[in-house]
Amino acid sequence: MRVEAEVKREVRQFYDDVGWKQVGEGLYQNIRYEDLRPVSRDYIRRCRERVARHIPADGKYLLDAGSGPIQYPEYVEYSRSFHYRVCLDISVRALREARGRIGDHGLFVLGDLTRLPFRAEAFPGAISLHVVYHLPAQEQEKAFREIHRVLRSPGKSVVVYSWGKSALLMRLAEGPVRAAQGLLKLIQRLRIRGRRAAAGSAAEAERRTLLTTPGHYSFNYDSRWIRRTLGDLPGLDIRVWRSLSTPFLRALVHGPLGGRLGLALFYRLEEAAPRMFGRIGQYPMILCEKTAGRARHGSSGEGSHDELG
Numbered sequence: 001m002r003v004e005a006e007v008k009r010e011v012r013q014f015y016d017d018v019g020w021k022q023v024g025e026g027l028y029q030n031i032r033y034e035d036l037r038p039v040s041r042d043y044i045r046r047c048r049e050r051v052a053r054h055i056p057a058d059g060k061y062l063l064d065a066g067s068g069p070i071q072y073p074e075y076v077e078y079s080r081s082f083h084y085r086v087c088l089d090i091s092v093r094a095l096r097e098a099r100g101r102i103g104d105h106g107l108f109v110l111g112d113l114t115r116l117p118f119r120a121e122a123f124p125g126a127i128s129l130h131v132v133y134h135l136p137a138q139e140q141e142k143a144f145r146e147i148h149r150v151l152r153s154p155g156k157s158v159v160v161y162s163w164g165k166s167a168l169l170m171r172l173a174e175g176p177v178r179a180a181q182g183l184l185k186l187i188q189r190l191r192i193r194g195r196r197a198a199a200g201s202a203a204e205a206e207r208r209t210l211l212t213t214p215g216h217y218s219f220n221y222d223s224r225w226i227r228r229t230l231g232d233l234p235g236l237d238i239r240v241w242r243s244l245s246t247p248f249l250r251a252l253v254h255g256p257l258g259g260r261l262g263l264a265l266f267y268r269l270e271e272a273a274p275r276m277f278g279r280i281g282q283y284p285m286i287l288c289e290k291t292a293g294r295a296r297h298g299s300s301g302e303g304s305h306d307e308l309g
């Protein structure tokens with residue numbers, strides 16, 4: 001228990017001090033984990049849009065557990081037709097940034113995903129993106145079950161997870177990715193030789209330090225663990241969110257080599273076999289769905305949020 005509390009304290013501190021510090025207009029330190037190059041933009045955007053297909057079209061509250069600052073425009077869209085987006089996070093800075101982005105559309109709750117401070121069946125829809133695999137290993141099942149507990153009947157949830165180093169597709173690509181990374185490093189070194197003299201400003205120095213600060217804890221179970229441990233959750237399904245990791249994209253996808261077209265074709269493959277790519281790709285969506293039955297609808301009063309807990 002002490003170890004778990006320690007991991008969470010570190011995660012919160014990381015996001016308050018480093019992760020959600022802006023390093024540019026609307027960009028955070030954690031862009032170091034994303035490929036922001038134009039060549040990958042469409043593929044990444046379309047992958048993010050997949051989440052919207054698996055949450056209800058509308059409703060009163062959408063839970064975003066571990067919302068961070070709602071950092072990408074596609075993320076903002078998920079709650080467009082809900083009255084409120086309930087952003088829960090352990091980082092105060094995350095919630096402040098999220099409020100700056102969605103204002104009155106949001107309700108902001110400082111809390112822990114493994115002990116959600118909401119009553120059962122409070123939400124018709126819930127999402128949690130890139131959070132659960134940053135929780136201590138022993139707490140991940142609890143997090144999935146908490147999201148399920150607060151989901152209404154009918155209701156749908158999407159958890160974007162990562163298979164980490166066990167993602168089969170990325171393991172198969174390891175050799176080519178390493179070789180390309182070596183080559184790219186060499187090219188970069190040759191390019192910056194001779195440009196050393198231009199010393200950056202203090203702000204630039206801080207930005208560089210932030211971007212090279214290591215991330216924090218993560219633990220990745222595999223798809224067998226998900227099926228074995230969560231198999232009793234209704235409507236459990238595993239589908240692709242995005243098969244290709246950021247290191248893969250950065251190393252092997254380049255505009256002059258037909259990268260954009262290659263990604264468009266690959267996206268189609270993912271669409272044709274979403275469950276297979278969900279199993280072997282880097283990032284799956286873990287879906288749950290409670291069907292209609294014991295539906296319990298809260299009041300639709302705009303002023304009070306008592307029905308949440």
Ligand SMILES: C[S@@+](CC[C@H](N)C(=O)[O-])C[C@H]1O[C@@H](n2cnc3c(N)ncnc32)[C@H](O)[C@@H]1O
Nearest residue numbers: 015066067068089090091094112113129130131
């Ligand atoms: C990798 S970020 C993802 C943020 C956002 N969902 C996204 O995809 O951009 C992980 C977020 O989860 C939050 N977090 C980590 N552990 C948490 C916990 N136990 N309860 C609630 N939030 C947590 C962090 O503060 C951080 O904002």
